[in-house]
Each structure stands twice: as structure tokens, then as C-alpha cells.
Amino acid sequence: MHFTSKMAGTATVPPRDERETRLREAGYNLFNIPSEAVAVDLLTDSGTGTMSDDQWAAMVRGDEAYAGSESFANLEAAVREVMGIEHVVPAHQGRGAENVLYGALVEEGDVVLNNTHFDTTRAHVVENGGRPIDCPVDGALDPASTGDFLGNFDVECGRAAVEEMGEDRVPAVVVTITNNSAAGQPVSVENLREVRGFADEIDATMVVDACRFAENAHFVQRREPAFAGTSVADIAREQLSYADAVVMSGKKDGLVNIGGFVGLRDESLLDAVEQRAILYEGFLTYGGMAGRDLEAFAVGLREAVQESYLESRVDQVRELADLIEAAGLPVYRPVGGHAVYVDAGSAYAHVPDDRFPGQALAVDLYREGAVRGVELGSFAFPDTDRPEFVRLAVPRRTYHREHLEHVGETAAAVAERADRAVGYDIVAEPPMEELRHFSARLEPAD
Known part of the structure; x- marks a missing residue:
């Protein structure tokens, strides 16, 4: 293109x-x-990209209603279509979504496992009294390593942490796709299935940090033989189907300059997440975003899986x-x-x-x-x-x-x-x- x-x-x-x-x-x-x-700003790819003409056109339709915004309904429909997530709780950006979710999940003395925590994720776990533990696969942090899916979560590392801490202290297992802190390496669908099983074993919430879900799906299509003939759009939904909760920054694969959300399948968390969102982000049909940003976000999600x-x-x-x-x-x-x-x-x-x-x-x-x-x-x-x-x-x-x-x-x-x-x-x-x-x-x- x-x-x-x-x-x-x-x-x-x-x-x-x-x-x-x-x-x-x-x-x-x-x-x-x-x-x-x-001159050339490569500090981050978060919210620094260029929107398409279709996104700019969509912004004109922004419904700025405080409650019941039609623009939120459009974003919600896009999330369900592209990501297969039913419940959407909007936030102003990814770290706002992290605050809402981890504040509802993590208590003093808890342990949160992640393939590799990024900076704000780690900070939110610590802020809520938890201890972040990284479980990258062997070689993930070695620049001399080679492999198709060096972003994967090491389940045996996770089991060792659970044995040490006790499964009642592990409320969440997180997989970040792609794995930003491990050089942006992708995670396989096979690994996501394995982590899903591990989370079920210890009765933990499985969270996928989906900021770069579309890029991860692209690598799955290219590198995981079982998905060689599958569309990126279908892979995107498949890899997120294993999550109880999703944290999303629209500033990455939402292709917008601001915005994010918590996506939930686990309805037992929904009320707590919604109440924190109202307190910290805004009402449930805008979440700190203007209606025009909600509209651009909805278009960007669909463009991201092209x-x-x-x-x-x-x-x-x-x-x-x-x-x-x-x-x-x-x-x-x-x-x-x-x-x-x-x-x-x-x-x-x-x-x-x-x-x-x-x-x-x-x-x-x-x-x-x-x-x-x-x-x-x-x-x-x-x-x-x-x-x-x-x-x-x-x-x-x-x-x-x-x-x-x-x-x-x-x-x-x-x-x-x-x-x-x-x-x-x-x-x-x-x-x-x-x-x-x-x-x-x-x-x-x-």
C-alpha cells in the first residue's frame, strides 16, 4: 500500500x-x-501517527453527548466486529485503561505475571500494592537470539511463581501482544492458548494487552503454519478470544492520537471496572474522549487489520x-x-x-x-x-x-x-x- x-x-x-x-x-x-x-521523532509510536482521510471525515460526525453518545455506539460496534469483545469501557488512553482494570483486579500483596511488563503496566501493578513478575521465554531478552515468537509467555516460569507465591495471590496473568519490552516480538496463538489453560488452572483473569494486536496478527499469519491461509482480521479475533479482559491503547493499532478502553468478557469484573471508569475517566459512553475521537477510533480499528x-x-x-x-x-x-x-x-x-x-x-x-x-x-x-x-x-x-x-x-x-x-x-x-x-x-x- x-x-x-x-x-x-x-x-x-x-x-x-x-x-x-x-x-x-x-x-x-x-x-x-x-x-x-x-527532526525525526521516534520516541514513541503511541498517538504520533497520521490519520487517514476517512478518519478525518468521520470526526465531523462526532456526537459530543455526555451520555448515550452515538459515537460510542459506533466504537463499540467496531470493537465487537474487529476484536470480538462484547463489553467496552472507554478510557482516554491505554494507561487510563490500565488504571481502571488493575485497580479493580490487584490488591496489596498480589502478584501479576506478564510475558514482560511495560513501564506503565509495571507502575500500575506496584501502585495497587502488587508485585510484577516477568515471564519471557528463553532468549527473548538476548539480542543474539533467533526465533519466530520470542514475545511468548513462559508458562513454566509462571507456574514456578505460583508455586512460590500461592495461586490465591495471582489475580491476573497478562500477555502483551506484541511484546514491547522484548523488542516488540510477537506472540503465537498457540502460546495464547497455553496461557489460557494456565490461567484456568490457577483461577486467574487472563488479560491481553492488545495495543499492537493487528501487528501481532500479521506476524502470526507469516510465521505460524496453522494460520498461513487465514486472514489477519480472523487471526486478530482468534488471538483475543482467549482473553477474559483486554487493555487497549487506541494510540497504537487504533491509529488515533488519543483513546483507549478496557474490553471484557468476564462480566464479574464489569461493575467494578465501570465504577472505576466513571470515577477516573468519565461517563461510560465517552470515557475521557471527545465524540469525534470515538468516531476516528472506530474507523482506525477497521483500517488496522487491512x-x-x-x-x-x-x-x-x-x-x-x-x-x-x-x-x-x-x-x-x-x-x-x-x-x-x-x-x-x-x-x-x-x-x-x-x-x-x-x-x-x-x-x-x-x-x-x-x-x-x-x-x-x-x-x-x-x-x-x-x-x-x-x-x-x-x-x-x-x-x-x-x-x-x-x-x-x-x-x-x-x-x-x-x-x-x-x-x-x-x-x-x-x-x-x-x-x-x-x-x-x-x-x-x-
């Missing part, structure tokens, strides 16, 4: 001295860099990976569906983990070319033994070949100076360690 641009924005590379000043003023935290000073769109999406991410690798920086293979994960631990092997080699590489990408990515290693995930990754997440339907080439040229400049890279020390951070990478300030290490 090829896209035509119907709206254009400008982006420039600020002079090097300005980039250096911006870094110092930001405390070497790229979240503090204003977007006007970024196979031509997914092919172009995944191909662009793979193209970026090829350019970065050719420039001399190591990347995680196989490449996932939404981002390129650069192995900073190898590229900056001389920088110790407690000086955050991933953050050092992310800073250097900005310094050399005003390219913004995000560290997803020991800075973002303290005390979790994660690889030193820098994630370069590609916004959907936004950048063109020349943007990718600029990132490749920037990567080459970083690779050329890699032996001169320095690490960083944290000089100020918030009380909640799980969220420190959003606002902590750093300085170059001596």
Missing part, C-alpha cells in the same frame, strides 16, 4: 550548538526536549533496521512490527550498565542528528535485568524514505564516535522508580 500526503508539517535539524544547549537544559532526558527541536496497510507498516520498520545496521549499530533481529531496537550494550560496551549505555546512545542520536528515541534498559527498568536497548519507534503513516535515510546517516555518525561515548549519572528523580525515565535529570559521568 502507498499513502498520499494531504497535510504537511515542517521539520528541521537545529544547529549543533543548539542541540547541545537543548540537551543540557533537558537534563539529558529526551522527554524534556521540545518537539520543535526534533493486510496491505500492515505489510507497508512492517516493511518500513524493517527498512529502518537495515539502514541502522548498515550504518554500524547493532539491532535486535528479527525486527518487530513497530520499532527498531538498537543494542546499546554492544555498541557502547565500554559504558557500564550503572552509567546507562542506552541513555548515552539515545542522547548521542539526538546530538548528532536531532533524532529522538527512548532508552528501554537499566534507566527505564531499574532492577529488572533488561538488555540495554534504545527503541526507535516508527509513527504510523508519517515518515518517508528521506526521514529513514536521515536516521541512518545519524546512526553512522554515532557509530563512528562510539568509542568516545560517556555514560550518565542521575542527579534528580521522582519517588516512583518505575516511572523515573519520564522526568529524571542526568549529567555526563566524570
